[in-house]
Amino acid sequence: MESLYAITTGVLSACGLYLTLRGRTFPVVVGLTLLSYAVNLFLFSMGGLTTDGAVVLDGAGDYADPLPQALVLTAIVIGFAMTAFAVILAMRARGDMGNDHVDGRTREDSEESRR
């Protein structure tokens, strides 16, 4: 299970990183979302992966570390708020600047200015 988990997290963050480095706002927002999913999975695994573990009830026995679950919950909430804000900002930028490039200009524009 460990290797499957690690590969999933790795693929998610690689895709997220690639998309974040794109030039248009939509792929960037999707990339940031993927990145935050990868981070949430990563945080979740930090208490160690236990199968068939119980919640902490009597203190003794085989139970899953509850703290990373609390952290992931906080991180998910914050990530959601941030994604919503980034989407609105991207739409506002598209409206105000007339295109969806993160630098506020299209490739044709920058080639013209170079000439």
Place this chain on the structure above:
Amino acid sequence: MIQHLIVLPVVLPLVMGVLLLLTRFGSTGLKRSASVITTLLVAVVALALLLRASNGEIAYYALGDWQPPFGIVLVVDRLSALMLMLTAVLALGSVIFACGGDDEKGSNFHGLFQFQLMGINGAFLTGDLFNLFVFFEVLLLASYALLLHGGGKSRIQSAVHYVVLNLAGSALFLIAVGVLYGATGTLNMADMAARLVELPAERDGLVTAGALLLLVVFGLKAAILPLYFWLPRAYAAAPAPVAALFAIMTKVGVYAILRVYSLIFGDNAGNLSALEQPWVWWMALGTLVAGTVGVLAARDLRLLVAYLVLVSAGTLLAGVGMGTPAATASLLYYLLHTTLVTGGLFLLADMIGQQRGKAGTRIVKGRPMTQGGALATLFFIGAAAVAGLPPLSGAIGKVLLLDAAEAGQRLWLWPILLISGLAAIIALSRAGSTLFWRSQDGDRGGAALPRPQWVGVGLLLATSPLLVALAGPVNDYTRATADQLDNPDAMVNALISGNGDTP
């Protein structure tokens, strides 16, 4: 009541921020006075905490009475109290300035301002790595909205870069926190410091990776060399009172570096101690050089001040990179000076832009200004202070820092810091003479500026002579702070062994 004082710098702005966000909450006048009074109250609380911390006591507040290392703690020591006080003074100047009309250019200025204040105060108070992340997010989310206050193309464009970079930074922060939690099994910074002492050797690599990832995140906030490119445009585009408050944001990064690496990775951490030092030192010098080039190249007054913020960040981080208590003490003095003065200069640049009409803050010939004399006097004081000319506080801060450098470091620090000062003098005198003397013929233009703006700028720039007058006591305090930081055992004992002031 008195034991709840520690939580007030977070709770007061939170409650007032929520109240102010209710759109039907009263008239503009009511909102303004509520916001100013809350900021004043936070300043009073910060002063009380400063007086309490000045005898070296480390107090903590355990929320819900869950004792550390298990619960969420807010910790006040000398460094936190000093930063709280600085934030409160800067916020007071900015919010008074905003009452001059900037707050009505968009909606919800005062509510967001209080939230940002809450995030900054929380980041300075928290004793827990994950809550540091949470408060970073609070202050960032408020800052995104404040940066966009008033709208406009350049603001949106720089906000896109700022938001995307900081979201990526938050992801890295979480990974770093996760790695450190996985390796040490705790998130409380004092507890983590205690557990690193008996860390099994095979986990050294994991902790090193986590620690250096944290350095990347804090470096992004503090605007260290490869991570500073978002700063000049964002600061130059932000509305003036917001840009002034942002002057503390790079210092949040500097504070986090100081706190985390002195407490967790202090002398007790064995071969993990001071692992940030070589990185911070060289990159700080690079930041200084890049900032200096930017100062000389800037064609706009606000961009010029933004690059001056970058130079000050480089100077402060060079102090961190030196790693001696003497350097820490002098960098804290310089931090007080540079935050307040650059904040004041952002406000002043906006006032100059308003009076010059179409020419704005661009450093070109423009029409003469109605209140040019008063603005020029303030600009002269601010420029002399920020460039480090005696008799103002910049000179004292720089001399302390130059003096604190050891022999090998002097070779690098002295020429770079002195040349950056010279470049600042050249750039500021060029800007000042173009703005105030080389004006076109014609009538003086621009309406008289509202009084709150003068009060806000005056308050922030007056701190520079004040810091000179109080240089003795302030210096004693920063020295004691540096000694406290150099001795992380005191903090660990106060929090973990239960010897602290239990509320």
